[in-house]
Amino acid sequence: MSAVQVEGKRFTLHGDSSSYSFYVSEHGDLIHSHFGGASHSDPSPAPVIPDGGWLQGNSTAYGRAQREFPDNGNGDFGLPAVRVRHGAGTTVTRFLYDSHQVVEGKKGLEGLPATFGDGKSATTLLITLKDKVARLTATLSYAVFPAHNAFVRSFKIYNGSDQDVVVEAAASFSVDLGHAAEGRDMLQLSGEWAREAQIITRRVQSGFQGFQSLTGFSSHLHNPFLGLVSPHTTETTGDAYGFSLVYTGSFSASVERNATGIDRVLIGMNPLQLDWTVSPGKSFTSPEAVAVYSDKGLGQMSRHFHRLYRDHLSKSSWTHKDRPVLINNWEATYFDFDEEKIYNIAEKASEIGCSLAVLDDGWFGTKYPRNSDSAGLGDWKVNENKLRGGLDALVQRIGKLKNDRGESIKFGLWVEPEHVNPASELFEAHPEWTLHAGANGQEYPRVQQRNQYILDLSQVAVQDHLIKVIGDILSLTAISYVKWDCNKAMEQLPTPSVGHAYILGLYRVVDTLTTRFPDILWEGCASGGGRFDPGLLQYWPGSWTSDCTDPVDRLHIQTGTSLVYPPSSMSGHVSASPNHQTGRETPLAFRAHVAMLCGSFGLELDPNHFSAQEKKDIPGLIHLSERISPYIIQGDLYRLARPEQTNWPAFLYLKPDGSGVLLAYQIHNKINTSSPAIRLQGLEPGRTYKVDGVEYKEDTLLSAGLRFPWKGDYQSKVVFIDRV
Ligand code: DGJ
Secondary structure, eight states, rough: OOOEEEEEEEEEEETTTTTEEEEEOSSSEEEEEEEEEEOOOOOOOOOOOSTTTTOSSSSOOOHHHHHHOOOOTTTOSSOOOOEEEEEBBBOOOEEEEEEEEEEEEEBBBTBOOOOOEEEEEEEEEEEEEEEEETEEEEEEEEEEEEGGGGEEEEEEEEEEESOOOEEEEEHHHHHOOOOOOOOOOOEEEEEEEEEEEEEEEEOBBBBEEEEEOSSSOOSBBBBSSEEEEEETOOSSSEEEEEEEOOOOOEEEEEEETTSOOEEEEEEOGGGGOOEEEEOTTTTOOOEEEEEEESSBBHHHHHHHHHHHHHHHTTOOOTTOOOOOOEEEEEHTTTTTTOOOHHHHHHHHHHTTOOOOEOOOSSOOOOOOOOTTHHHHTTTOSSSSSOOHHHHHHHHHHHHHHHHHSSSSSEEEEEEEEEEOOOHHHHHHHHHGGGGOEEEEEEEEEOBBTTEEEBBBSSSHHHHHHHHHHHHHHHHHSOEEEEEEOHHHHHOOSSSSHHHHHHHHHHHHHHHHHHHHTOOOOEEOBBBBBOSSSSHHHHTEEEEEBOOOOOOHHHHHHHHHTTTSSSSGEEEEEOOOOOSSTTTTOOOOOHHHHHHHHSSSSEESGGGGGGHHHHHHOOOOOOOOHHHHHHHHHSSSSEEEEOTTTTTSSEEEETTSOOOEEEEEEEOOOOOOHHHHHHHOSOOTTTEEETTTEEEEHHHHHHHTTTOOOOOOEEEEEEEEEOOO
């Protein structure tokens, strides 16, 4: 059976264990009828609440319906998915069904990141709606990836009138979920710098609840993800819906419960920063959003996202490959280094088994040397007072080093192309390239953060400049890895829509460079996880998860991030103890075992300061990380116990061949407390598994679980689960 079922004007998209249905009403409106578990016949229609008559109140028939693409006006008093200003300022639209088309596969979107799939993995349903008064066409694109129970939507507004129109709101996904007797809880991933992706849950109440980013980027504050679960949903049981926006700019996500108990979910660009003019004959395309459904709790919801994003979003040649173990000098030296120090770190790192040396911030700037965060940003010329002989000489020298497997050491470089210090040659030459606002010939005071301004990537000249300067560095020097940082939000947008134009410009720059240098391992970073979003995941295989390298805090940050993003896309580094951000002291093995939960493992340490014990232990930990890597890169993640729920968090990764690795932790020592059993998940029924030399039946591992004798604070274990 096709994944898209069309009967007259009734449409159902089928996932392997989920369905999404809507139909065209007698008036031509799109009405939603089901999103949830599999449903192969027409859902019983929602009882129509009569309008008028003895029923009084504000809700009209429109407001009582589950609307598939809520527009503005006509008596629906909820937030619209689309709002367009047209004619003499009218914002009422009425989009009615015109036609539909089913297309095999799922195409990308022009200029925007998007999921993709061939006819075997995805089917697309295109629905065309028309507003004959405003002379606008809305084409809704729904794609279903059945194996991932994922439904992807975006839409295009075409202006068929003879005047400009302005798009003021564009929620990529909107769904009116029917009244749930037991209620619903809403989940979000919120935080700040060094405390990203904390899982926050709240009960959905009557009225509006939501969160947003106005930073111009997806941000540290809130991730562009909204979860909706039943009150008793766990990691393994219950309904779990996830909505994830494939976009890097400001966004808004909300649930609005109306008077009749319908929950309207919206996720899309932030309307406060959208005011997009569409000329006659032109169109506007919204970013796309992905909705997944799981009837087996949050764990399965995450695995749907992970597989979809690995196989049908990320375009990097590295996505399915093990990443090199790296050493990064940031926490070892900060800005205080020269070529000898960097070479020395790389040399010592090669001796203990690293294969990539990354040079972080501070290597550039000649007139304004980058010796602190107050100067040089924007001037991508090597500072030869610091790196005598130049960058290429250092890269070549490091390239002659070999690690313990005889591999040459590769070189990685940090850049922050989108920003500029006022103390820079670039700013002196092009002050007009920075984002700032003013009126009547006067400027508002410019807002600095970390002593920097943000370049205006909505300008093609700025985009071209970045493509040239970064492209030149990468063509002239043997760089194998690029860490692309971004340490400032867009505090001062001259007009609401410049933020979106910037993001489109950023995608152009990043797409051009990643296409030109496909073998480079690109890593996103925005003061840590400030742009950990599906948009940039299209071009880069992953992102630095957080500037917080403390392993206890990292357990929380990485767990939250894993709700949506594949662990293969996260980076984790072993840093010093006491930790530079929290001051906490933790054992080396614990720090390493937490970093190993991520697809990209590395050290952020100065090997010159290793103790004798560390020198002895680190090579073994590096080899262990390499052994674990295929489980993280290719495997499925099972969050057996989450750190915000227990003192004994545990995570299992199962490879496609059925073998697994368990990483388990005790955060604090507990006197006179027995540690709970760790019950595994996802094993093949009836099979036998070998754990630490002992054979267990699958049901024993699932039911009775494994127990470990823990002793002390910050303890950890890595256990391989081999299928016999
Ligand atoms: C913020 C990043 O997240 C850090 O890892 C480091 O690269 C600094 N910027 C450098 O300025």
